[in-house]
Amino acid sequence: MCGIIGFCGEEEAVPVLLEGLEKLEYRGYDSAGVAVISGDGVIRIRKRKGRIASLREKIEAEEPLPGTVGIGHTRWATHGEPNDVNAHPQAGMSGRIVVVHNGIIENYREIRQFLERRGYKFLSETDTEVVAQLMEYYYLGKGDLMDAVYSMLDRIKGSYALGILCSDYPGQLIAARKDAPLLIGYGEDGNYIASDVTALLSHTRTVSYLEDEEVAVITKDQVTVYDAGRLVVDKELHTVEWDVSAAEKGGYSHFMIKEIMEQPEAVRKTLSPRLRDGRIFFEELGEDPAFIRNCSSIYIIGCGSAYHVGVVGKYMLEKHLRIPAEACLASEFRYSDPIVGPDTLVIVISQSGETLDSMAALREAKRRGARTLAIVNVIGSSIAREADYVIYTWAGPEIAVATTKAYSTQLLLISMLTVYFKDQLGKITPEEYDEYVDELLALPDKLDQVLARVGNIQKTASKYFNLDSMFFIGRNLDYALGLEGSLKLKEISYIHSESYAAGELKHGTISLMEPGVLVVAIATCESVLDKTFSNMVEATSRGADAVVLTTEEHAGNFEKTVKAVLSVPSTHDLLQANLNIVPLQLFAYYVALNRGCDIDKPRNLAKSVTVE
Ligand code: G6P
Secondary structure: OOEEEEEEEOOOHHHHHHHHHHHHHHHOOOEEEEEEEOOOOOEEEEEEEOOHHHHHHHHHHOOOOOOOEEEEEEEOOOOOOOOOOOOOOEEOOOOOEEEEEEOOEOOHHHHHHHHHHOOOOOOOOOHHHHHHHHHHHHHHHHOOHHHHHHHHHHHOOEOEEEEEEEOOOOOOEEEEEEOOOOEEEEOOOEEEEEOOHHHOOOOOOEEEEOOOOOEEEEOOOOEEEEOOOOOEEOOOOEEOOOOHHHHOOOOOOOHHHHHHHOHHHHHHHHHHHHEEOOEEOOHHHOOOOHHHHOOOEEEEEEOHHHHHHHHHHHHHHHHHHOOOEEEEEHHHHOOOOOOOOOOEEEEEEEOOOOOHHHHHHHHHHHHOOOEEEEEEOOOOOHHHHHOOEEEEOOOOOOOOOOOOHHHHHHHHHHHHHHHHHHHHOOOOOHHHHHHHHHHHHHHHHHHHHHHOOHHHHHHHHHHHOOOOEEEEEEOOHHHHHHHHHHHHHHHHHOOEEEEEEHHHHHHOHHHHOOOOEEEEEEEOOHHHHHHHHHHHHHHHOOOOEEEEEEEHHHHHHHHOOOOEEEEEOOOOHHHHHHHHHHHHHHHHHHHHHHOOOOOOOOOOOOOOOOOO
């Protein structure tokens, strides 16, 4: 979702801003813009609907934007359609205050009316213009910039990450945040603000994370951060380990395929630090057995693919721990008055660690006294910082909007946690434990074997890419996986796709089975394999085509019945999903490729969803 970059340094700001915006493109956006302040205090703005490339063209075609201080923004429209006027930066009426903003100002209508009554004219439909105008109103009234910042922040309700320029202060930019990510980068050639670290990697690895209600004043050689009471805060500096190449395509045509191919490595990096001498360790949990022994129920919360990991987790944790476990969409959990208390474990899963609904669900769980555990990829993100415990997936930066390697590492951690907790509850035999660890160690190599079968998947994708409708069916963990397979397909190929528990097909959906429909049957869970097979046959009997995803030992049986079988090696039940997901990701990728879709940046989608 929207991205912010800001720079205050020695060199011209425009190239730095544009490069930063390009790095933020993956978050999802539909317009972009920059504002640069020159030494004599003139703020020039350029903004445009569409891609950064077209903003770049506009900048090159028009009068230059001189200056070494500036802010830039990629906008994912919420208030007002994506067009040039609604794009950020937004300015106050006199042009003195210019703002970029992520988040939503909930009371913007009321403030807009307040200002309109005082003669303010608005050009856009955005809530952000209200911020710029309101700040200008206070600045003109009070004559003090920081007073104006704090008065404006006091008045607005909602979430925000803000980058602010003022024409009377050409050497500085101001940043503020509440419930939307913003970090500060400390470079040798100047200082930066950004929504996420990928925009800064080529300039600096030293960052600090702005906390809610903090305000930063940034010049080329100084960063001063104030809290809500205007006291100076001593910020802790962090060094980012991710390297630049991890956030570049490295010869692949898309980030998505690169990230799919990186999964054996990502899985290896996630499991190895937690595996020693054949034992699983989660030092992050304080090695406290009471953690799980006192637990009477488990909620696993997330959005999108992270929620789908939650569904897998529900099956795994409940079956092995014999503790009731529920997967819950973050957006539903927070408003559902859930039965959560001190003996509930709430696991929040999030790649970005910034998804607003997941963050709000986490806060709700904490408010009700639950123990909270976050599984997060982005280090230092809001969810990681607010949960009682955090376990990081070491997937590295994930750029494609459609998650793949982060999903895989989340799956892995849920599986490892299941075994870890099962052991702490004394419910696993040494033999079972060893068997699991053996398969865990073999997982990266088995993932390589699955990836080597890409040719077969490509062939299957080129056969079916023209269809309008697909259904993913399976039972138990295969059903949970189908949810993700279906989401991957629809988000990047725009083919209508749904996922069903195979047994549910007969209760309505079977009426949609006819020639031209594809059913992807996932049949790897031994105990329900035959039943899924029967459900698939019910669909093919009505004219639908079927592709089956199964383990090598069962592939032969299916080959007799269906035209395409995607096979994977067998592994431990608790790790099978990690192998199964790969063909489904590749299938979605090649279907989308055949259809000529913008795979890394699917329409309307955002990588990190920071609004409700
Ligand atoms: C967006 C992304 C999905 C992701 C979901 C949750 O919808 O496009 O890929 O699964 O947000 O994001 P999170 O960062 O919390 O995992």
